[in-house]
Amino acid sequence: MTTSLTPDAATASLAGSAGARAVARATTGVADETTPDVEIVDVTKRFGAVTAVDRMRLSISRGEFYSLLGPSGCGKTTTLRMIAGFEQPTEGEIFLDGKPIAGIPPYRRNVNTVFQHYALFPHMDVARNVGYGLRQRKVAKVEEARRVGEALALVRLAGYERRRTWEMSGGQQQRVALARALVNHPTVLLLDEPLGALDLKLRKEMQLELKALQREVGITFVYVTHDQEEALTMSDVIVVMRDGRIQQQGDPTELYECPTNRFVADFLGSSNFIAATVEGVDASSRTATVRSDRGLVLRGTVTDPAAAIAAGDAVTVATRPERLEVRPDDGAAPGAAPGWTELAGRIRQGTYLGDHSEYRVVTDLAGELIVRRQNTVGAGSALGGGPGDPVVVRWHETANLILVG
Amino acid sequence: MSASGVARPRAGRGRALIAAERMNGFIDGLFRTQAALVYAFLYLPIVVVVVFAFNANRLATIWTGFTTDWFGIALNDAVVTKSLGNSAIIAFTNAILATTFGTMAALGLQRVGKRTRQGYDVLTYISIIVPEIVIALATLVFFASTFDVVNPVLAGLTGGGKGAFKLGFGQFTIIAAHVLFNTSLVLLLVRARLSGMDRTLVEASQDLFATPWRTFRQITFPQLLPAIVAGFLLSFTFSFDDYVITSFVTGPGSTTLPIYIFGQVKRGVSPETNAVATMVLAFTVGMLLIGQAVLAWQGRRSGSRNGSMANIVTER
Numbered sequence: 001m002t003t004s005l006t007p008d009a010a011t012a013s014l015a016g017s018a019g020a021r022a023v024a025r026a027t028t029g030v031a032d033e034t035t036p037d038v039e040i041v042d043v044t045k046r047f048g049a050v051t052a053v054d055r056m057r058l059s060i061s062r063g064e065f066y067s068l069l070g071p072s073g074c075g076k077t078t079t080l081r082m083i084a085g086f087e088q089p090t091e092g093e094i095f096l097d098g099k100p101i102a103g104i105p106p107y108r109r110n111v112n113t114v115f116q117h118y119a120l121f122p123h124m125d126v127a128r129n130v131g132y133g134l135r136q137r138k139v140a141k142v143e144e145a146r147r148v149g150e151a152l153a154l155v156r157l158a159g160y161e162r163r164r165t166w167e168m169s170g171g172q173q174q175r176v177a178l179a180r181a182l183v184n185h186p187t188v189l190l191l192d193e194p195l196g197a198l199d200l201k202l203r204k205e206m207q208l209e210l211k212a213l214q215r216e217v218g219i220t221f222v223y224v225t226h227d228q229e230e231a232l233t234m235s236d237v238i239v240v241m242r243d244g245r246i247q248q249q250g251d252p253t254e255l256y257e258c259p260t261n262r263f264v265a266d267f268l269g270s271s272n273f274i275a276a277t278v279e280g281v282d283a284s285s286r287t288a289t290v291r292s293d294r295g296l297v298l299r300g301t302v303t304d305p306a307a308a309i310a311a312g313d314a315v316t317v318a319t320r321p322e323r324l325e326v327r328p329d330d331g332a333a334p335g336a337a338p339g340w341t342e343l344a345g346r347i348r349q350g351t352y353l354g355d356h357s358e359y360r361v362v363t364d365l366a367g368e369l370i371v372r373r374q375n376t377v378g379a380g381s382a383l384g385g386g387p388g389d390p391v392v393v394r395w396h397e398t399a400n401l402i403l404v405g
Numbered sequence: 406m407s408a409s410g411v412a413r414p415r416a417g418r419g420r421a422l423i424a425a426e427r428m429n430g431f432i433d434g435l436f437r438t439q440a441a442l443v444y445a446f447l448y449l450p451i452v453v454v455v456v457f458a459f460n461a462n463r464l465a466t467i468w469t470g471f472t473t474d475w476f477g478i479a480l481n482d483a484v485v486t487k488s489l490g491n492s493a494i495i496a497f498t499n500a501i502l503a504t505t506f507g508t509m510a511a512l513g514l515q516r517v518g519k520r521t522r523q524g525y526d527v528l529t530y531i532s533i534i535v536p537e538i539v540i541a542l543a544t545l546v547f548f549a550s551t552f553d554v555v556n557p558v559l560a561g562l563t564g565g566g567k568g569a570f571k572l573g574f575g576q577f578t579i580i581a582a583h584v585l586f587n588t589s590l591v592l593l594l595v596r597a598r599l600s601g602m603d604r605t606l607v608e609a610s611q612d613l614f615a616t617p618w619r620t621f622r623q624i625t626f627p628q629l630l631p632a633i634v635a636g637f638l639l640s641f642t643f644s645f646d647d648y649v650i651t652s653f654v655t656g657p658g659s660t661t662l663p664i665y666i667f668g669q670v671k672r673g674v675s676p677e678t679n680a681v682a683t684m685v686l687a688f689t690v691g692m693l694l695i696g697q698a699v700l701a702w703q704g705r706r707s708g709s710r711n712g713s714m715a716n717i718v719t720e721r
């Protein structure tokens with residue numbers, strides 16, 4: 001399960017077809033390598049009074065793993081369904097391979113979906129399920145059998161052709177669903193929380209496997225999830241959504257290190273938030289000095305490159321819990337090194353979580369802060385961690401992210 | 406449970422428990438006896454009919470010896486075979502039409518608005534709930550008055566010669582009346598199955614390049630097949646043994662088996678009638694067994710729990 005090496009022949013064939021696709025495209029002259037696979041231009045989708053997707057603008061590049069991440073009801077599924085053709089945008093236009101696809105029914109779009117609950121056809125065995133798309137396209141029987149065999153090998157289910165789908169485990173059914181989609185060499189593969197029904201351990205394995213598979217076949221994946229860890233694990237690009245709007249998009253590191261608004265800083269990982277007012281701005285380095293409501297002066301990076309801020313603006317300073325350090329208060333006079341902030345406080349609650357511990361520390365100047373501490377050798381018990389214990393929290397100014405709005 | 410019970414010593418409580426247990430056992434026994442009596446009441450008459458079909462005595466109620474002669478006599482009786490043929494033709498045509506229309510209606514109702522659907526639902530249930538005698542009478546009146554209007558027109562068109570085409574009661578009217586009722590039945594069965602069906606299967610099929618028609622053929626229809634088969638078999642049997650409606654709208658030469666049997670019984674039960682009834686019974690049970698087998702096979706193929714008729718009929 002954990003080793004995800006797949007037979008080379010199968011990989012080569014699928015990858016080769018992506019190349020063939022590129023050639024076909026070049027000869028038709030409609031699009032070239034740089035054309036995004038999917039382009040969503042100002043798309044709005046309304047269901048009666050509900051706006052599920054709101055003026056969305058997104059360009060999905062070829063061969064990349066995109067994740068749509070957001071809380072329940074933010075419009076992720078609706079976005080996928082519009083790409084697949086099950087819903088029509090109320091406004092705006094979607095381009096697939098450079099061509100507008102409005103009005104083209106799902107069965108004429110070169111897009112395939114992996115559904116959350118697999119949606120395998122119960123009256124067909126594994127091979128007939130996987131070959132379904134090929135049969136609709138009138139692929140010859142021999143060719144169908146060959147490609148089905150390859151696709152099954154790719155998801156490491158070789159030899160399962162004659163199995164009944166309902167006799168298989170959840171993870172196996174998931175692979176069948178994946179093979180059934182991949183076998184058609186779609187331009188884009190859409191996956192709607194495909195691992196949602198699996199248990200945690202299997203899910204983690206499948207995450208790595210899916211990512212490896214995507215690299216091998218080179219097909220563009222658009223993956224819907226509300227699990228931030230899943231998105232961080234697999235994606236080349238994460239698109240964070242909320243209430244039908246894109247909040248921010250970027251690679252996992254960028255999103256985690258540089259969230260541009262409070263929602264993203266909170267949804268991806270967790271953050272301490274300190275309300276503050278801007279005192280001074282250094283435009284060249286995009287840093288600012290701010291004063292918190294309780295008088296704490298902090299310097300930090302303005303994360304949103306588009307934000308125009310000036311002295312007197314209200315902002316929020318976000319700091320990641322693992323960027324804060326905590327140590328017992330030894331009574332030494334607080335004297336912080338340049339660039340560091342040091343605050344005295346008292347532990348309100350300490351939670352031991354195995355690999356790390358989490359402390360809620362109440363400070364005078366910054367209110368309650370959450371501090372995460374890795375439990376390295378000897379560290380687990382080094383901090384007494386009882387409620388009321390005096391501690392010192394410190395962090396460097398590079399941890400301060402200044403968010404507008 | 407009672408306050409005094411709580412205060413009593415342990416031994417007393419134990420005795421009370423045993424007494425309660427005994428009471429329960431007694432009530433259990435009563436229920437079992439009652440169930441046995443109900444089943445006996447339902448099925449004994451059938452057993453009697455079957456047994457006396459093998460009675461050597463001309464008088465149906467006195468047992469004198471075993472014989473299978475009555476079956477031969479019944480099968481050589483031209484009136485019996487004619488009415489058996491009528492019944493079979495009517496039941497079969499009815500089942501085909503009702504299954505087709507019912508399935509089509511169920512599929513159509515998927516696509517209309519909620520309002521329209523509810524309207525049709527009411528009509529469907531009415532046609533099932535309304536007493537048969539009312540439907541029979543209404544159908545009779547409808548046909549009679551329609552013929553009164555249409556036949557003179559037809560006569561005018563064809564010149565009104567002696568052999569001219571003319572609408573009248575017969576197999577056609579019986580089939581029409583039966584289809585009316587059975588379509589509702591099939592509609593309900595198929596709708597139940599349809600609403601229990603996983604909608605994403607249809608989407609998955611479209612996603613995999615199947616046109617709506619191919620999706621219907623390859624996904625929807627196989628999923629609905631158990632309900633369609635059940636509907637066909639039920640329509641067939643309901644039509645095959647219908648008496649009330651048939652007796653109202655029948656015409657010369659279209660006597661069905663139930664009507665024949667009822668006519669016979671008025672002159673006293675004969676072993677021949679018993680033999681006919683036994684054959685009908687065997688045939689009906691055979692149909693049910695075939696249906697059951699088809700569904701079990703379907704169930705195995707589709708991996709669903711709907712492998713029995715009872716499930717389909719009671720589902721939702």
Ligand SMILES: Nc1ncnc2c1ncn2[C@@H]1O[C@H](COP(=O)(O)OP(=O)(O)OP(=O)(O)O)[C@@H](O)[C@H]1O
Nearest residue numbers: 047050051052071072073074075076077078079226
């Ligand atoms: N067919 C529909 N009719 C009416 N409203 C709908 C329909 N489909 C979606 N919505 C609404 O649109 C909004 C977005 O729904 P969507 O299914 O895209 O959310 P999601 O991000 O996929 O959420 P989840 O993580 O729970 O799956 C929700 O408020 C939902 O109620």
Ligand SMILES: [Mg+2]
Nearest residue numbers: 076077078192
């Ligand atoms: Mg969803």
